[in-house]
Amino acid sequence: MTSYSPPRNRMAVALLSLVGLFIALYMLAYALGLTGDVMCGIGDCERVQNSPYSRIGPVPVAGFGVVGYLALLVATFLGIQPGFQNSRWIPVTLLVGCSLGLVFTGYLTYLEAFVIHAWCQWCVASAIIMVLAFLASLPEVRRIGENR
Secondary structure, three states: OOOOOOOOHHHHHHHHHHHHHHHHHHHHHOOOOOOOOOOOOOOOOOHHHOHHEEOOEEEEHHHHHHHHHHHHHHHHHHHOOOHHHOOOHHHHHHHHHHHHHHHHOOOHHHHHHHOEEEEEHHHHHHHHHHHHHHHHHOHHHHHHHHHO
């Protein structure tokens, strides 16, 4: 019987996605008026969360975070299962998802720094998580070539 050890990078992306999901859910709850003031020990979260850039149309930016982190979490949970060990769509999904998340995070960080002129500790934490998830997804490039 062969022992299967899930790829550590996928487990790292799963853990990071779970933490990011909790942050995004908290920010979404605030945006929907389900909580009081946002708990912010560092920065000016209220200013960031109440800026015109906190929504894309009627959708709070945190809603996109919830969907993105949840998609990464599902993909990584599937990707650590032995049945998906040689799947080509798992590494592609992780790389594309983390890349899109990184680009969107870069845009939001730009807005905080140069347009809103305020920082939200939760947004910064989410940005750090997304950078780490992107870095953890890079070994998937090799898996795409292996699973042709």
